[in-house]
Amino acid sequence: MSGRASSRVRQGKILVEMAMRNLVASRVRTLVVGGIVALGVVVVVLGSSLLDSIDAGMTRSIQGSLGGHIQLYNAKSRDPLALYGGTMGESVLEPIEDFAKLKSAALAVPGVKQVVPMGIDQAMVSMGNVFDVALERLRADVRRRQEQGAPAEDPDYEAHKAHLRRMATLLQQELRQAREIADETSGVYKDRKADFDALEQAVQGGFWDRFDEDPLGSLEFLENRVAPLSLDGGFTFIRYVGTDPEAFQKAFPGAQVVEGTAIPPGQRGVLLGKLYAEEWLKLRAARRLDKIKEARELHGRKISKDEELQRWVKENTGQTRDILLQLDPVRTREAVRRLQEALRSRETDPARLVAVLLDTDDANFDERYRIFYDRLAPLLQLYSVKVGDTITIKAPSRSGYVNSVNVPVHGFVEFRGLERSALAGMMSVMDVHSWRDLYGYLTPERAAEIRKLKERAGATSIAREDAEAALFGGGGDAAAPTAAPQAIDESKLLGTMGARQMRDELFQRRYGQAETDQGVALNAAVILEDPRRIAETMPRLVEAARQAGIEVKAMTWLEASGIVGQSMRLLRMVLYLAVLIIFAVALVIINNAMVMATLQRVKEIGTMRAIGAQRRFVLVLVVVEVVTTGLVFGGLGAGLGILLVHVVGWTGGIAATNDTMYFLFSGPALIPRLGTASLLSSVAIVFAVSILSALYPAVLAMRVTPIEAMQSDE
Amino acid sequence: MPEPIVEARDVAKVYQLGKTEVHALRHVDLVVERGEFLSIAGPSGSGKTTLLNLIGGVDVPTSGTVWVDGEDTSKLTERALTRLRLDHIGFIFQTFNLVAVLTVFQNVEFPLLLQGRMTSEERRRRVNELLESVGLADHSRHRPSELSGGQRQRVAVARALVARPPLVLADEPTANLDSKTGGTIIDLMREMNLRDGTTFIFSTHDPKVMAHASAIVRLEDGRVVGREALQGAEA
Numbered sequence: 042m043s044g045r046a047s048s049r050v051r052q053g054k055i056l057v058e059m060a061m062r063n064l065v066a067s068r069v070r071t072l073v074v075g076g077i078v079a080l081g082v083v084v085v086v087l088g089s090s091l092l093d094s095i096d097a098g099m100t101r102s103i104q105g106s107l108g109g110h111i112q113l114y115n116a117k118s119r120d121p122l123a124l125y126g127g128t129m130g131e132s133v134l135e136p137i138e139d140f141a142k143l144k145s146a147a148l149a150v151p152g153v154k155q156v157v158p159m160g161i162d163q164a165m166v167s168m169g170n171v172f173d174v175a176l177e178r179l180r181a182d183v184r185r186r187q188e189q190g191a192p193a194e195d196p197d198y199e200a201h202k203a204h205l206r207r208m209a210t211l212l213q214q215e216l217r218q219a220r221e222i223a224d225e226t227s228g229v230y231k232d233r234k235a236d237f238d239a240l241e242q243a244v245q246g247g248f249w250d251r252f253d254e255d256p257l258g259s260l261e262f263l264e265n266r267v268a269p270l271s272l273d274g275g276f277t278f279i280r281y282v283g284t285d286p287e288a289f290q291k292a293f294p295g296a297q298v299v300e301g302t303a304i305p306p307g308q309r310g311v312l313l314g315k316l317y318a319e320e321w322l323k324l325r326a327a328r329r330l331d332k333i334k335e336a337r338e339l340h341g342r343k344i345s346k347d348e349e350l351q352r353w354v355k356e357n358t359g360q361t362r363d364i365l366l367q368l369d370p371v372r373t374r375e376a377v378r379r380l381q382e383a384l385r386s387r388e389t390d391p392a393r394l395v396a397v398l399l400d401t402d403d404a405n406f407d408e409r410y411r412i413f414y415d416r417l418a419p420l421l422q423l424y425s426v427k428v429g430d431t432i433t434i435k436a437p438s439r440s441g442y443v444n445s446v447n448v449p450v451h452g453f454v455e456f457r458g459l460e461r462s463a464l465a466g467m468m469s470v471m472d473v474h475s476w477r478d479l480y481g482y483l484t485p486e487r488a489a490e491i492r493k494l495k496e497r498a499g500a501t502s503i504a505r506e507d508a509e510a511a512l513f514g515g516g517g518d519a520a521a522p523t524a525a526p527q528a529i530d531e532s533k534l535l536g537t538m539g540a541r542q543m544r545d546e547l548f549q550r551r552y553g554q555a556e557t558d559q560g561v562a563l564n565a566a567v568i569l570e571d572p573r574r575i576a577e578t579m580p581r582l583v584e585a586a587r588q589a590g591i592e593v594k595a596m597t598w599l600e601a602s603g604i605v606g607q608s609m610r611l612l613r614m615v616l617y618l619a620v621l622i623i624f625a626v627a628l629v630i631i632n633n634a635m636v637m638a639t640l641q642r643v644k645e646i647g648t649m650r651a652i653g654a655q656r657r658f659v660l661v662l663v664v665v666e667v668v669t670t671g672l673v674f675g676g677l678g679a680g681l682g683i684l685l686v687h688v689v690g691w692t693g694g695i696a697a698t699n700d701t702m703y704f705l706f707s708g709p710a711l712i713p714r715l716g717t718a719s720l721l722s723s724v725a726i727v728f729a730v731s732i733l734s735a736l737y738p739a740v741l742a743m744r745v746t747p748i749e750a751m752q753s754d755e
Numbered sequence: 756m757p758e759p760i761v762e763a764r765d766v767a768k769v770y771q772l773g774k775t776e777v778h779a780l781r782h783v784d785l786v787v788e789r790g791e792f793l794s795i796a797g798p799s800g801s802g803k804t805t806l807l808n809l810i811g812g813v814d815v816p817t818s819g820t821v822w823v824d825g826e827d828t829s830k831l832t833e834r835a836l837t838r839l840r841l842d843h844i845g846f847i848f849q850t851f852n853l854v855a856v857l858t859v860f861q862n863v864e865f866p867l868l869l870q871g872r873m874t875s876e877e878r879r880r881r882v883n884e885l886l887e888s889v890g891l892a893d894h895s896r897h898r899p900s901e902l903s904g905g906q907r908q909r910v911a912v913a914r915a916l917v918a919r920p921p922l923v924l925a926d927e928p929t930a931n932l933d934s935k936t937g938g939t940i941i942d943l944m945r946e947m948n949l950r951d952g953t954t955f956i957f958s959t960h961d962p963k964v965m966a967h968a969s970a971i972v973r974l975e976d977g978r979v980v981g982r983e984a985l986q987g988a989e990a
Contacts, residue, residue: 051875055861055868062856648852651813652914653841653869655834747813747840750852751804751926 056658060665067638074631074667075674078731081623082675082723086682088616089719091695091711098707099609100599102458105295107282107468108598109157109566110575113143113582116592122564123603124161125464126280131163134563136480137591141558143565146589150581154570157292158562160283160476161468164436165276172268172366174422175205176260183256191253202249204369205263209243211365211392212270216240239266277321279434281311281469283476285557292568295459296470301428301452307551309472311434312454313426316466322424325363326399329353330410337406339698344403357399361392364421372420379416428452431548438481446478449548458707461700464605474552477560564601565593608705624726628734635667635738639745646742647749656743663739664732671731679723686713758825760922760954761787761810766819768805768977779805780977783819787956789921792948794968795958801974803958804926810956811844811924812836824921841869845915847925847944847957851907853899859886859910860895866918885913889943905936909943916947923947925957929964941967 064071104110107124114122120132137143144156182198216237242248243263252259282289286304289296304310319328333350336342344350368376373391380394381387388394398417401409426432430450438444448471459465569578579595586593599606639646646659689695694710697703705711768780780802787793795803808814809821812828813836821828824843831839840846845866853862863882867873873881886892889909899907908928915923925944929937941957941964948955957968965971966985973981 049871051868051871055865058861059854059856066856644850644852645854648846648848649854649865650837651811651840651846652866653837655837658869747811748808750846750848751808751813 052658056662057665057669060662060669063638063642063662063666064670070634070638071670074627074634075670075677077623077627077630078671078674078727079678079681081620081627081730082678082727083682083685084623085620085723085726086679086715086719087685087713088620089722090682090686090713090715092613092616093716093719094711094713095612095705095707096609097714098458098711099605099705102295102456102707103465103602103605104572104598106293106456106459106465107159107296107566108602109155109292110569110572110598111567111579111582112564112596112598112601113137113147113567113586113593114564114596116594118594122594122596122601124601125603125605131161136561136563137565137593138561139591140560140562140565141555142589143562143586143591143593144558146585146591147565147567147582150578150585152570152574152578153567153582155288155292155568157288157566157568158283158285158473158558159566160473160480160561160563161281162283162436162476162479163278163280164434164479166279166432166434167276172205172208172263175201175208175366175369176264176268179205180260183260186256200369200371202252206244206249207370207373208366209240209263209267211362212267213240213244215362216270236266236270240270243267279317279469280314280467281434281471281476283471283473283480283562285473286310286312286470289470292566295457297455297457298452299455301450304451304470304472305551307553307557309448309475309548309550310451311432311448311472311475312452312470313450314467314469315453315455316460316463317469318424318426318453320467322426324421324423324425325360326357327413327418327421327423329357330399330401330413333401333406334410337403339696344401344406354399354401357401358396361395361399364395364417365392367421376417376420379420380412383412383416426450434475434479436479438479442481444479444481446475448472448475459704461697462605462704463700465704473557473560473562480561480563612705620726624730628730631667631670631731631734632737635663635735636741638666639663639738639742642742643745643749644752646745647747647751650745651747651750659745660739660743663742664735667735667738668728668731671727675724675727675731678727679720682723683715683720686715689713757789759786759822760789760791760824761785761956762822763806763809763816764820766806766809766816766821768802768809768814769817778977780809780816783977783979785972785979787954789954790948790952791954791956792945792967792969793954793956794965794971795956795974796960796965796971797958797974798960802977803960803974805977806974807924807926807956807958810922811846812839841866842918843920843922845918845920845923845953847908847911847915847923847928849927849930851899851904851911851931853907853910853914855899857898858895859891859897859899859902862899862910863913863917866914870918881917882913885917888947889913903936904932905940908932908936908940912940912943912947916951916953919951920953922954922956925955927958927960929959929961934961934963937961937964 112122112124115135115137118132118134120134122134123132126132140158144158147153147156179198179201182195182201186192186195186198239262243266248259286308287306290303298312299315301312304312313322319331323331333344333353336347336350337344342350344354365373368391377389377391377394380391380398381389384394384397386394386397388397395417398409398413428450431447432450433445433447435443435445454470456462456465456468567578567582569575575597579597583593583595599609649659650656690712694712695706696710697706697708702711703709763783763785766780766783766785767778770777770779783802783806785806795806797803805814809816809828810823812823812831815821815829823839826839826843828836828839854865857865860882863885864878867878867881883892883895886895889912891906891909891913894902894906899910902910908931911928915925923944928944929940932940944955944957945967947953957964959965968985970982970984972979973983
């Protein structure tokens with residue numbers, strides 16, 4: 042009994058020994074086959090480690106910044122929820138009318154830690170321009186002089202007037218250049234003739250001499266006729282999520298306030314997306330310098346060899362007006378002094394100095410970049426919006442009218458891991474009350490507020506539609522007289538002098554948790570105690586909501602992340618495809634090599650069969666040869682893969698050289714982490730591939746008859 | 756009288772070669788007694804190899820019956836035939852047919868390993884004993900490629916005898932050797948035949964080799980045309 046078993050063992054020993062020797066005897070074949078296997082395993086180990094890290098990073102980024110674990114939204118919605126926007130723009134969702142009800146129903150489901158209201162939308166935000174800023178300053182002076190009397194010496198007032206005059210001059214110079222190019226007989230020219238005349242007037246000394254006689258009228262002229270000629274400013278788009286800021290901060294640790302402060306609990310406010318601010322709110326020359334710096338440092342691009350960089354430099358030297366307009370005469374003098382010193386130049390024209398500063402090449406870029414940020418930037422406002430400002434956001438409401446709200450900017454927010462994603466990093470965070478105002482959904486609380494406002498303004502009654510109609514152009518015009526008593530709404534009131542305290546009152550107001558929860562939301566992010574329970578909790582949430590009378594659909598964070606999440610799936614598919622191809626090739630090559638080997642050894646196999654080796658012996662011999670090759674070289678490949686993973690880690694990971702990579706890596710570099718799953722799957726794949734590729738040659742070997750041994754060599 | 760080691764009754768073997776039928780053997784009757792040192796002689800194409808293949812159980816007859824050590828080969832399964840070859844027959848090939856990657860020792864040991872009945876110590880003693888008797892005790896660690904043709908064939912003889920089979924078949928064992936070396940191989944086989952009583956059947960067309968046999972069976976065109984016992988060669 043044991044004799045039989047031990048004979049198997051002994052047979053096995055000679056079999057393995059023969060297999061090994063066969064492998065050694067045909068070294069080249071073994072190395073080729075093994076090399077392919079090893080390469081495949083390296084790709085599996087390294088690729089899946091990279092993907093796992095990307096996956097883990099993106100999961101952390103998305104879950105921690107906006108996605109949560111599960112998203113709930115109204116089941117009647119036409120579109121599926123897409124947190125980062127769908128391919129066809131913002132998804133249209135039906136509102137969840139009473140978020141508080143959904144929240145309490147969801148919180149009753151076991152394992153649910155937090156439920157955060159959300160409403161994502163895009164809107165226009167009016168930026169104003171540098172002219173507006175200067176005008177606002179002068180207007181404050183005029184108001185002060187009217188209220189407190191005009192002092193004999195008023196240097197601020199004079200400086201602000203000089204600044205505006207300088208701006209007009211700069212604007213005129215710029216337009217004059219355009220005019221020289223333009224055809225004087227064209228219709229466009231005639232249309233603009235009035236503009237040029239207005240500008241001419243604003244530059245003349247006479248206009249400024251008479252300014253004090255009618256300061257308000259003069260301001261109005263500047264504001265209506267001259268400021269619009271300045272081409273910058275206007276509107277940009279902003280994408281925001283309206284939410285309960287306190288709950289949001291707790292649920293999404295990935296959302297970090299990088300400047301300013303969080304929105305105080307229960308208060309109104311907005312945190313602007315840092316990337317959004319960089320892209321849209323930053324002084325363009327500074328932004329371009331940043332981009333050139335990044336291109337040079339991260340991608341090794343050269344200004345001398347790169348057309349895009351050359352274009353940026355050209356735009357910077359050609360468009361110095363943005364910078365010059367910001368500088369009042371005092372600051373202009375200071376800027377000239379600093380630039381003369383830093384650039385060792387005797388040039389006195391500020392425009393020329395700034396142009397020289399920005400005319401960068403590969404040799405001087407780093408120095409110029411430093412001069413710009415160290416010397417010039419402190420005199421400038423780099424971002425058109427800063428912490429403490431109030432921005433006006435206009436969005437089409439549900440009924441089609443444009444709603445407008447003023448929101449104080451508390452700070453800038455960055456989503457960790459998604460800082461550079463054009464899709465995800467643009468997001469701003471807004472308090473849910475402002476969001477509801479923009480969304481245009483009348484809550485009982487809001488109705489009561491409007492009633493109170495109407496009493497103060499002396500209004501009687503008003504239909505909701507009329508109120509919204511009155512919103513057109515609301516806000517901004519502080520010089521206008523008090524609003525007409527018939528058509529009043531909060532936003533309109535905010536725009537009036539009399540409503541200034543109302544606005545402050547609104548900004549100071551603290552909303553209770555109940556007020557925040559009671560009202561409309563578009564979707565709800567659900568945070569679980571245990572992220573692994575997503576699948577089982579989803580139907581429970583839907584059921585709990587149904588029992589509370591709310592029909593919702595549930596989505597995983599990944600589904601809700603839309604294109605962002607799909608890029609992950611795509612990457613994984615690409616890797617699988619690559620692995621599949623490599624191993625399909627390996628399979629064919631190993632198969633061919635072993636068929637050749639079998640054919641070469643027909644006589645030897647026939648001899649073994651004649652001497653008394655059973656068919657199975659021959660079959661196992663071939664399989665052992667292939668599987669051994671697979672496992673040995675697969676092991677080598679795995680070792681090499683593990684080593685590579687560590688080497689990549691030790692050398693600081695794979696640097697993200699563009700924004701897409703930055704986004705995928707959830708940060709500036711990807712440090713791959715070895716997963717047991719990737720190791721096990723590579724072993725399994727190698728095993729399966731070797732067995733499969735050994736099958737045909739093994740059957741071929743098995744069919745060799747002992748007669749083959751009898752044939753002479755010829 | 757013990758049963759003959761080999762008995763063939765009215766054996767025919769027909770090969771299909773394209774559309775033509777090749778009658779390799781027709782109506783062959785043959786009895787080989789234990790302890791014989793039998794030579795099968797005949798020109799090439801006379802059916803020597805075919806007859807040896809049928810006796811060796813590597814092929815089965817188209818008609819007729821072959822008994823080897825009492826077993827009807829046509830009634831055995833592939834497995835049982837292989838087992839028969841392993842336990843009852845030793846093979847010596849014209850082209851030596853050693854396993855290239857194994858050493859001399861391992862080549863000789865191979866049938867014992869397949870049988871799996873002996874301990875490694877028993878195997879070592881048996882293999883060394885045989886290598887001694889074929890004069891290759893010093894070469895046990897060599898690979899076949901390091902040996903001369905004569906040496907290789909000695910290894911093959913040792914391999915054929917190591918499991919002590921009652922019957923050894925050799926198909927033209929000297930054809931690839933010079934006549935002197937071939938002579939020593941035949942002497943070696945004869946020595947073993949005389950010492951252990953192992954039956955040898957070998958094919959040859961070399962009269963000098965035939966001369967060593969105890970009996971000669973002559974084949975022509977697939978038929979046995981005569982059987983003669985040689986004087987003074989009987990054990």
